[in-house]
Amino acid sequence: xxxxxxxxxRNLIDSSVNLRGWVNSIRSHGKITFIDxxxxxxxxxxxxxxxxxxxxxESVISVTGKIQNRQASNFxxxxxxxxxxxxxxxxxxxxxxxDLPFDIHQPELNASxxxxxxxxxASLRHPKxxxxxxxxxxxxxxxxxxxxxxxxxxxHAPTLVAxxxxxxxxxxxxDYFDRRAFLAQSPQFYKQIMVSVFEKVFTVSHxxxxxxxxxxxxxxxxxxxxVEFGFINSWRDIYLLADKLVxxxxxxxxxxxxDTLKAYxxxxxxxxxxxxxxxxxxxxxxxxxxxxxxxxxxxxxxxxAERQICQWSAxxxxxxxxxxxxxxxxxxxxxxxxxxxNPAETLSFDLIGGGVEWITGGQRITDYQALKxxxxxxxxxxxxxxxxxxxxxxxxxxxxxxxxxxxxxxTQNILNLDNVRQATLFPRDMERIDVRxxxxxxxxxxxxxxx
Amino acid sequence: xxxxxxxxxRNLIDSSVNLRGWVNSIRSHGKITFIDxxxxxxxxxxxxxxxxxxxxxESVISVTGKIQNRQASNFxxxxxxxxxxxxxxxxxxxxxxxDLPFDIHQPELNASxxxxxxxxxASLRHPKxxxxxxxxxxxxxxxxxxxxxxxxxxxHAPTLVAxxxxxxxxxxxxDYFDRRAFLAQSPQFYKQIMVSVFEKVFTVSHxxxxxxxxxxxxxxxxxxxxVEFGFINSWRDIYLLADKLVxxxxxxxxxxxxDTLKAYxxxxxxxxxxxxxxxxxxxxxxxxxxxxxxxxxxxxxxxxAERQICQWSAxxxxxxxxxxxxxxxxxxxxxxxxxxxNPAETLSFDLIGGGVEWITGGQRITDYQALKxxxxxxxxxxxxxxxxxxxxxxxxxxxxxxxxxxxxxxTQNILNLDNVRQATLFPRDMERIDVRxxxxxxxxxxxxxxx
Numbered sequence: 001x002x003x004x005x006x007x008x009x010r011n012l013i014d015s016s017v018n019l020r021g022w023v024n025s026i027r028s029h030g031k032i033t034f035i036d037x038x039x040x041x042x043x044x045x046x047x048x049x050x051x052x053x054x055x056x057x058e059s060v061i062s063v064t065g066k067i068q069n070r071q072a073s074n075f076x077x078x079x080x081x082x083x084x085x086x087x088x089x090x091x092x093x094x095x096x097x098x099d100l101p102f103d104i105h106q107p108e109l110n111a112s113x114x115x116x117x118x119x120x121x122a123s124l125r126h127p128k129x130x131x132x133x134x135x136x137x138x139x140x141x142x143x144x145x146x147x148x149x150x151x152x153x154x155x156h157a158p159t160l161v162a163x164x165x166x167x168x169x170x171x172x173x174x175d176y177f178d179r180r181a182f183l184a185q186s187p188q189f190y191k192q193i194m195v196s197v198f199e200k201v202f203t204v205s206h207x208x209x210x211x212x213x214x215x216x217x218x219x220x221x222x223x224x225x226x227v228e229f230g231f232i233n234s235w236r237d238i239y240l241l242a243d244k245l246v247x248x249x250x251x252x253x254x255x256x257x258x259d260t261l262k263a264y265x266x267x268x269x270x271x272x273x274x275x276x277x278x279x280x281x282x283x284x285x286x287x288x289x290x291x292x293x294x295x296x297x298x299x300x301x302x303x304x305a306e307r308q309i310c311q312w313s314a315x316x317x318x319x320x321x322x323x324x325x326x327x328x329x330x331x332x333x334x335x336x337x338x339x340x341x342n343p344a345e346t347l348s349f350d351l352i353g354g355g356v357e358w359i360t361g362g363q364r365i366t367d368y369q370a371l372k373x374x375x376x377x378x379x380x381x382x383x384x385x386x387x388x389x390x391x392x393x394x395x396x397x398x399x400x401x402x403x404x405x406x407x408x409x410x411t412q413n414i415l416n417l418d419n420v421r422q423a424t425l426f427p428r429d430m431e432r433i434d435v436r437x438x439x440x441x442x443x444x445x446x447x448x449x450x451x
Numbered sequence: 452x453x454x455x456x457x458x459x460x461r462n463l464i465d466s467s468v469n470l471r472g473w474v475n476s477i478r479s480h481g482k483i484t485f486i487d488x489x490x491x492x493x494x495x496x497x498x499x500x501x502x503x504x505x506x507x508x509e510s511v512i513s514v515t516g517k518i519q520n521r522q523a524s525n526f527x528x529x530x531x532x533x534x535x536x537x538x539x540x541x542x543x544x545x546x547x548x549x550d551l552p553f554d555i556h557q558p559e560l561n562a563s564x565x566x567x568x569x570x571x572x573a574s575l576r577h578p579k580x581x582x583x584x585x586x587x588x589x590x591x592x593x594x595x596x597x598x599x600x601x602x603x604x605x606x607h608a609p610t611l612v613a614x615x616x617x618x619x620x621x622x623x624x625x626d627y628f629d630r631r632a633f634l635a636q637s638p639q640f641y642k643q644i645m646v647s648v649f650e651k652v653f654t655v656s657h658x659x660x661x662x663x664x665x666x667x668x669x670x671x672x673x674x675x676x677x678v679e680f681g682f683i684n685s686w687r688d689i690y691l692l693a694d695k696l697v698x699x700x701x702x703x704x705x706x707x708x709x710d711t712l713k714a715y716x717x718x719x720x721x722x723x724x725x726x727x728x729x730x731x732x733x734x735x736x737x738x739x740x741x742x743x744x745x746x747x748x749x750x751x752x753x754x755x756a757e758r759q760i761c762q763w764s765a766x767x768x769x770x771x772x773x774x775x776x777x778x779x780x781x782x783x784x785x786x787x788x789x790x791x792x793n794p795a796e797t798l799s800f801d802l803i804g805g806g807v808e809w810i811t812g813g814q815r816i817t818d819y820q821a822l823k824x825x826x827x828x829x830x831x832x833x834x835x836x837x838x839x840x841x842x843x844x845x846x847x848x849x850x851x852x853x854x855x856x857x858x859x860x861x862t863q864n865i866l867n868l869d870n871v872r873q874a875t876l877f878p879r880d881m882e883r884i885d886v887r888x889x890x891x892x893x894x895x896x897x898x899x900x901x902x
Contacts, residue, residue: 121843392572
């Protein structure tokens with residue numbers, strides 16, 4: 001018999017159907033057992049006198065029977081199927097379940113994050129946790145649809161790279177036959193090359209940072225939503241596109257995920273038609289002026305200043321988000337375009353909201369000689385960047401720029417989660433790759449490399 | 452002045468517009484210079500008397516002037532803009548170009564694959580090569596749209612893993628702080644776990660194989676289109692979905708990429724309403740019967756047999772594609788579901804066409820005890836797979852299965868390319884990560900790991 005999804009049962013009163021899913025709860029009342037059956041579309045009450053030995057929650061069962069109206073006195077207003085049920089004695093166990101490490105059927109999962117991650121296959125079944133990743137899937141789709149609608153071409157950037165590129169200390173090395181290779185810290189070089197091919201490109205790709213500390217904000221592997229495009233009229237084109245994109249993502253989430261926003265007790269950030277754009281130095285002056293917090297002359301914002309400037313933006317401009325621009329040249333990667341009017345600062349931006357960073361981007365240096373000079377200034381050798389990166393600039397690269405959104409971070413920000421790991425299906429950090437690494441004993445040494 | 456795209460110029464006769472793009476060709480006739488200007492939408496002829504010192508092909512220029520009709524005698528029927536041109540003396544060089552390593556403006560790029568890859572930023576600009584990756588972007592989108600239309604949830608599988616999983620010898624190890632980690636050979640374990648969360652999932656993810664040989668078919672990093680879903684009625688559901696998907700991809704490509712198919716002189720494979728499904732042993736019998744090629748009793752097809760069975764399928768069933776099923780248990784990964792009627796063979800399949808593999812998939816073992824037993828049979832320790840993989844099976848896993856399509860391989864197959872590297876933007880193999888590794892001298896040794 002063909003499976004029927006639980007969401008359809010309300011229209012199938014008096015029909016015999018086959019339902020399949022997980023046992024969400026079991027309540028025994030003498031000879032009668034009530035089972036809440038869950039599939040991806042909903043939950044329905046099954047009533048049975050059938051005895052099933054050792055049936056536990058999360059067992060997978062197949063039930064066949066007639067959908068019936070409940071007696072009015074038994075209506076459950078908290079269930080979308082609260083007026084119906086199935087009475088059956090045809091229950092088959094497709095897969096038994098063992099006892100769970102925690103109760104995943106309470107409204108809130110009562111376990112610490114490390115325990116949740118130790119039992120990820122269990123914690124991911126909790127409805128509120130599942131919602132995080134449904135929302136995350138929507139973010140990725142909204143991102144791609146926005147880019148495709150604007151004729152950007154998707155490409156796949158490689159992640160195994162030959163040289164430790166954007167800075168040596170935080171790069172993972174790979175035992176690549178008899179050599180070292182590295183895991184890319186971003187698809188930056190490849191997306192720039194692809195501008196010289198397709199003009200406008202985007203990619204969803206994994207990036208790696210050998211972050212030697214465990215914080216609430218860092219992962220060793222994360223997913224980046226990357227955009228890059230050429231023939232900009234001005235670097236403003238870049239942050240204006242980022243601004244439209246983030247508003248598009250908000251609109252899609254507001255339309256599709258009201259339940260999730262409600263469950264997490266958050267609202268989509270307020271945006272204004274024109275998101276404020278404030279130079280770093282101006283932002284620092286503003287923060288000092290109305291809060292006394294003095295970071296004037298510093299090369300960056302600090303978390304306190306970020307919170308303050310967001311409050312200013314909300315109050316003065318009705319926007320929870322604000323662009324901070326013109327970060328110092330020495331604080332931005334060497335491919336960042338210096339402000340022609342003041343080479344000590346760059347044509348770069350961060351979009352911040354709720355006191356945290358959402359998007360980072362800017363214009364890039366596209367002149368071949370200028371780019372080589374900028375690499376040399378860092379002490380690196382342009383030869384290490386020649387194939388295929390610098391190559392692209394020898395053959396005519398249009399003025400261009402782009403930006404990146406961390407997928408886990410934007411998910412975290414939207415749902416106001418404490419820790420980026422909560423917004424990551426299988427988070428990796430210094431101490432954990434699924435298992436706690438300290439439980440793997442002894443550490444497995446690396447193979448020695450042939451010289 | 453705002454940039455106009457070349458594709459729009461035909462409707463802008465007598466308008467003054469600004470065009471920006473790359474110099475595709477330069478022809479001087481005395482005082483007059485003809486420049487073919489290229490942007491992502493097309494090519495147009497620019498006519499000028501302006502002298503531009505040292506202008507080379509692939510320079511990026513900005514030209515402003517009036518779009519005009521050409522004299523009828525100068526019409527070029529091979530250009531979509533062949534009846535118009537721009538006469539201007541307002542040409543600005545946005546980025547100069549150096550001499551190219553090969554002529555990318557000939558219909559065919561006259562360079563060997565290694566030379567093309569040595570100069571990837573240049574070869575990717577060749578129109579025929581660019582088309583490969585436009586088609587590849589379409590494949591990825593068609594794949595995702597098909598899955599989303601069927602309510603599959605997208606997820607992102609991690610690629611850093613704690614144990615060398617599907618077989619130790621071909622796995623890359625990573626220097627992960629003071630331990631070893633590994634690069635995932637596929638998202639297999641994660642997609643199965645996600646079935647216990649979302650029932651139906653897909654992912655586009657990078658996978659890594661430390662393939663110690665350089666062949667035309669293998670990459671060390673590739674992109675997989677992965678599908679997995681639960682509550683199957685029978686393992687036939689799995690190959691029937693794969694069949695629909697591949698036909699959907701074909702239909703989208705046939706509609707969107709006729710030019711590319713023509714340029715590569717290929718047609719989309721012929722498909723029948725019912726793609727033939729043939730057991731491995733039956734396929735071997737058939738091949739022997741009509742060609743004499745005898746691989747009966749072998750655990751797999753060989754390339755010759757694959758070609759033969761595809762010819763049989765085309766002739767007898769009007770389908771260039773054919774499913775080969777029931778591969779021996781010993782030739783398939785340990786998570787593959789054995790045929791209950793004959794445990795020496797599995798409920799698994801390959802879709803082959805044109806003598807090569809397109810898709811591989813099958814039903815999985817979902818019983819926790821059976822899965823542990825299957826791991827033990829390989830000599831491995833189930834404990835190494837406990838978190839998070841086996842965990843998912845302790846808490847009720849529905850009957851499920853899935854399949855994987857190699858993105859580069861399906862691109863190669865559709866365009867009938869000789870080498871999978873041609874279908875890869877930046878191919879990695881034992882000898883190359885962008886640069887030829889042998890040119891990096893000396894090999895960089897791996898850091899030693901603390902014990």
